[in-house]
Amino acid sequence: MSEIKPGWKELPRGAVSTKSSRDYETGDWGISKPEFDREKCTKCTLCHFFCPEGAISIGEGGYPEVDKDHCKGCGICAEECPVKCISMVITK
Amino acid sequence: MHFDGDHEMNKQVLLGINGDESVAYATKQVNPDVVAAYPITPQTIIVERYSEYVADGEVDTEFVAVESEHSALSSCVGAAAAGARAFTATASNGLALMWEITYIASGLRLPIVMAVANRALSGPLNIHNDHGDSMGTRDSGWIQIYCENGQEVYDACLEAWRIGEHPDVQLPVMVCLDGFTLSHTMENVFTLPDEVVKAFVGEREFIEVEGHAGKTEFRLNPEVPLTMGPVDLQDYYFEHKLQQVEAMEYALKVIPEVDAEYEEISGRSYGLLHPYMMEDAEVALLGLGSTMGTVRYVVDELREEGVKAGLIKMRVYRPFPSEALIEAMGETPVLGVLDKTVSFGSPGGPLYEDVVTTYYDEVERPLVADYVHGLGGRDASPKLLRGIFESLMEIKEEGSVPCKVNYVGVRA
Numbered sequence: 001m002s003e004i005k006p007g008w009k010e011l012p013r014g015a016v017s018t019k020s021s022r023d024y025e026t027g028d029w030g031i032s033k034p035e036f037d038r039e040k041c042t043k044c045t046l047c048h049f050f051c052p053e054g055a056i057s058i059g060e061g062g063y064p065e066v067d068k069d070h071c072k073g074c075g076i077c078a079e080e081c082p083v084k085c086i087s088m089v090i091t092k
Numbered sequence: 093m094h095f096d097g098d099h100e101m102n103k104q105v106l107l108g109i110n111g112d113e114s115v116a117y118a119t120k121q122v123n124p125d126v127v128a129a130y131p132i133t134p135q136t137i138i139v140e141r142y143s144e145y146v147a148d149g150e151v152d153t154e155f156v157a158v159e160s161e162h163s164a165l166s167s168c169v170g171a172a173a174a175g176a177r178a179f180t181a182t183a184s185n186g187l188a189l190m191w192e193i194t195y196i197a198s199g200l201r202l203p204i205v206m207a208v209a210n211r212a213l214s215g216p217l218n219i220h221n222d223h224g225d226s227m228g229t230r231d232s233g234w235i236q237i238y239c240e241n242g243q244e245v246y247d248a249c250l251e252a253w254r255i256g257e258h259p260d261v262q263l264p265v266m267v268c269l270d271g272f273t274l275s276h277t278m279e280n281v282f283t284l285p286d287e288v289v290k291a292f293v294g295e296r297e298f299i300e301v302e303g304h305a306g307k308t309e310f311r312l313n314p315e316v317p318l319t320m321g322p323v324d325l326q327d328y329y330f331e332h333k334l335q336q337v338e339a340m341e342y343a344l345k346v347i348p349e350v351d352a353e354y355e356e357i358s359g360r361s362y363g364l365l366h367p368y369m370m371e372d373a374e375v376a377l378l379g380l381g382s383t384m385g386t387v388r389y390v391v392d393e394l395r396e397e398g399v400k401a402g403l404i405k406m407r408v409y410r411p412f413p414s415e416a417l418i419e420a421m422g423e424t425p426v427l428g429v430l431d432k433t434v435s436f437g438s439p440g441g442p443l444y445e446d447v448v449t450t451y452y453d454e455v456e457r458p459l460v461a462d463y464v465h466g467l468g469g470r471d472a473s474p475k476l477l478r479g480i481f482e483s484l485m486e487i488k489e490e491g492s493v494p495c496k497v498n499y500v501g502v503r504a
Contacts, residue, residue, distance in 0.1 A: 008331035008338075012301035013262055013310065014201040015332045017319035020304040 022070075026053070030073025032088040034066050040085035047077035047086060104282040104358070111274035112137035114242045114281050115181065115207040115267070118249035120145045121289040124205075125176035128156035128167035132186040133219045134271035135209040139181060161186035165193040165206070172202035173320050175311030177253065177296050180204065183271060184211035187225045191232070197264045198233025198336060200321045201310070203256030203296070204264040206234075207249065210381070210432075211271040212468040220469020221271040223380065223432040227442050233336050235265040235343055236410040238380035242279035244407070245269045247360055250284075253293045254350040260342035262299060262310075270382040272469065288357055340411040347408055364413035365406045367420035369395060373402030375484035376421070378447065379430030380406050383465070383472045387430075390477045401481055409443070414450040426488045427458040428480055432466045440497045459487050462497040476501045 012018065034047075034056075043062040053072055059065035064077075078086040109117060115138045119127070127146075129139040146155040154171075158164045161182050168178035182190060187208055197204050208226050212218040226236060235255060239245045245267065252265040269275055284292075298309035301318070308316035324332060348363055355361035369391055370376060377387050384405040394401040404420050406413070421427065431441025439445060444462035451457040463480050466472045480500060487493055 005327060006331075008334040011328070011331055011335070012303065013299055013335055013339075014301055015199060015321060015324055015328075016301050016303045016310070017322045018302065018304060020319075023304070 025069040027055075027067070027069040027071050030071065031092050032073040032075065032090045033068055033071055034073075034075070034077050034086045035089050036064055036066075037085040037087070038063055040083050042083055042085075044082060046080055046082065050076050050080045052076060103288070104284055107281050107283050108278050109242065109281050110137065110276050110278045111239075111242050111245045111269045112209060112276065113141055114246040115249050115269070116141035116145070117281075117283060118246045118289075119179055119205075119207075120151055121284070121286050122177070122179075122250065122253060122293050123151045123290075124153055124179045126154050126156065126168065126171035126178040127180065128158050128164045128171070128178065129180045129182070130158050130161050130164050130186060132161070132183050132211075134211055134221075134275040135181045135183040135186070135207065137275065138207055138209070161189040162193060165190040165197060165204075168204045168206075169193060169197050169200065169202055172197070172204050173200065173312050175296070175298065175309070175313070178202075178204050179206070181207040181209070183209040184213055184219075184225045187229060188213060191229060194229050194232040194234060194264075196321065199332065201262040201336075201339070202264060203253070203262055205249070205252045205256060206264065206266050207245075208266050208268045209271045209275040210268050218468040219271070221273050221382075221432075222467045222469065223268070224434070224467075226266060226268045227433040227435075229266070230410055230442060233263065233340075234410065235261075235263055235340075235347075235408070236268060237265065237408055238268045238406065239270075239274060240382055240384050240405060240407075242274060242277070242281045243360070244362065245274060246281050246283060247354065247358065247362070248407075250289060250292060251347075251350050251354050253296075254353075255343065255347055257297050258342075258346045258350070259297055259299050261339050261346050263336070263339050263343065268381065273382040282358070282360075284358060292354065292357055344411050344413060344415075362407050364408045364416045365404055365420060368403045368405070370402040370404065370420055370422060370424060372400055373424045374400040375426045375428070375481055375488055376402040376404060376424050377428045377430055377463075377477070377480065377484075378404045378406060378417075378443070380409060380432065380443065383430055383432065383477075386472055386474055387477055390474050390481065393474070394478070394481060399481070399485070406443070412446050412450070414446075417447070417450055418454065421458060423456070425458055426484045427460050428484045429460060429462050430472075430480075431462055431464045434464055434467060444497070459491070459493050461487060461493050461495065463500050464497065465500045467502075470501050472501065
C-alpha cells in the first residue's frame with residue numbers, strides 16, 4: 001500500500017469515507033476461495049443469501065459466481081450448501 | 093452585560109421564568125426538528141415544558157421519549173446526521189451515561205445543542221449543583237458555554253445553534269446552567285419575538301464534502317450516499333482529530349462574531365468572557381456560572397470599601413479563551429480561580445490548570461491560587477467569597493502563594 005493519503009487539511013470534514021467499501025479489496029484477507037460444481041448445483045441461491053460479504057452473486061444461467069476481490073474465504077457458503085457443491089480451494 | 097435599556101427592549105417580552113424554562117422557551121422559538129431527551133433532576137423541567145409545546149402543537153418538533161440518556165444523544169446523532177436540527181438536555185449521571193456518545197457527536201462533526209443543568213455526580217447521591225458533570229466531558233470536543241443567570245441561558249440557547257452550525261465550526265454545543273441555582277430559580281428574562289429568533293437562527297447550514305459518491309451536502313441523503321463515522325484507524329484517525337482541534341480554534345473567532353450579531357437584535361452580548369472592574373484591579377476572581385453573580389456583588393462591596401477587586405466571568409470554557417483571558421487580566425497581579433469541581437489526584441481544578449498553562453510561558457504573569465468551592469450544592473455565599481478575596485490580598489502582600497489549591501466552605 002504505497003498510495004499517498006491526503007493530509008488533515010485536504011480530508012473532508014466529518015470523517016466521511018472517501019471510498020466505498022467496494023473500493024477496498026478485502027478478498028486478499030482469506031486463504032481460500034469457493035469453487036462451484038455446476039453438475040451438483042441446484043441453483044437454490046442459498047449461498048448468495050448466506051454470504052456475509054455479499055460476494056456471491058447469481059450469474060449466467062442462474063449459477064452462483066464469486067467476487068474474488070471481496071470474498072474473504074470464510075467457507076460459510078460451502079458449509080450451508082444443501083447439495084455440497086461448493087469446495088473451498090486453498091489459494092495461498 | 094446587564095440589560096441596559098437598549099431601544100430593542102420595546103420589542104422584547106419580559107417573562108418570569110426559571111432557567112430550565114428559559115432553555116425550553118428559547119428552544120421552542122428555534123423549533124428544532126428533533127428533541128430526544130430523558131428526564132433527570134434538575135433538567136426535568138426542560139423536557140416537561142418542551143413536551144407540552146409539542147403536545148400543544150406549538151412546535152413542529154419530533155419529540156423522542158427515549159429510555160436513557162445514551163439513547164437520547166444517540167437519537168440526536170442520527171437525526172443530526174440526517175440533516176436535522178437536534179436538541180437534548182441532561183444533567184449529572186445522565187451526562188455520564190451519554191459520555192460515549194459525546195465523543196461520537198463531536199467526532200462526526202454534528203452541531204447538536206444540549207443543555208446541561210449542572211449537578212454533582214454520584215456517589216454519594218446528590219442532586220445539587222457543581223460542575224463535575226460537564227467538566228467530565230470537557231475533553232469530548234464540545235463547545236461549552238457556562239451561564240450566570242436566566243437571561244444568559246436564554247441568549248446562549250439561541251446563539252448555540254449559530255455557533256455550532258457555522259461552516260468553520262461544525263461542532264456540538266453544550267449550554268451549562270447551574271442546577272437549581274439557575275434551573276429552578278425564577279428570574280426576569282427578556283425574550284425576543286418569534287420571528288426575530290427565526291431570522292437569527294435561520295436554517296441549518298451544510299458544508300460540502302466529497303464522499304465516495306461525489307460531492308454532496310454533509311448529511312445523509314440516499315441520492316448521494318455518504319458514510320459517516322466509519323472505521324478510522326492508524327492512517328486517518330489522527331488527521332480527523334486535528335480537524336477538530338482546528339474547529340475549536342475557529343470557534344474562538346466565530347463565537348464573538350455570532351455574539352455581535354446577536355447584540356444587534358437583542359442589545360445583549362457576552363463575548364468569550366466578561367471582565368468586571370478589571371482596569372485597575374489588584375486582586376481578581378475568575379470563574380464559571382452563577383457563582384460569578386455573587387462575586388460581582390462582593391466586588392461592588394469591596395470597591396466601596398476601597399479594595400481594588402475585580403472579576404472575570406468565563407462564559408466560554410471550551411474552546412478555552414487564553415488570549416482573551418490575558419487581555420482581560422492586564423497587569424492584575426493576583427488571580428483566584430473558582431473551580432466548582434474536584435479533579436482527584438490532579439495538581440488542581442480544571443479551570444486552574446488551564447489558567448496556569450495559559451500563563452506558563454508569559455513573562456508577566458499573576459500569582460494564581462485555586463479555590464475549589466460549592467461541591468454538591470454547598471453555598472458560595474458573599475461571606476465565603478469575601479474570605480477568598482482576603483486570602484488573595486494576603487497573597488498580594490506576601491508576593492507568594494502559600495497554598496495553591498484551597499478547598500473553601502468545607503468543615504474542618
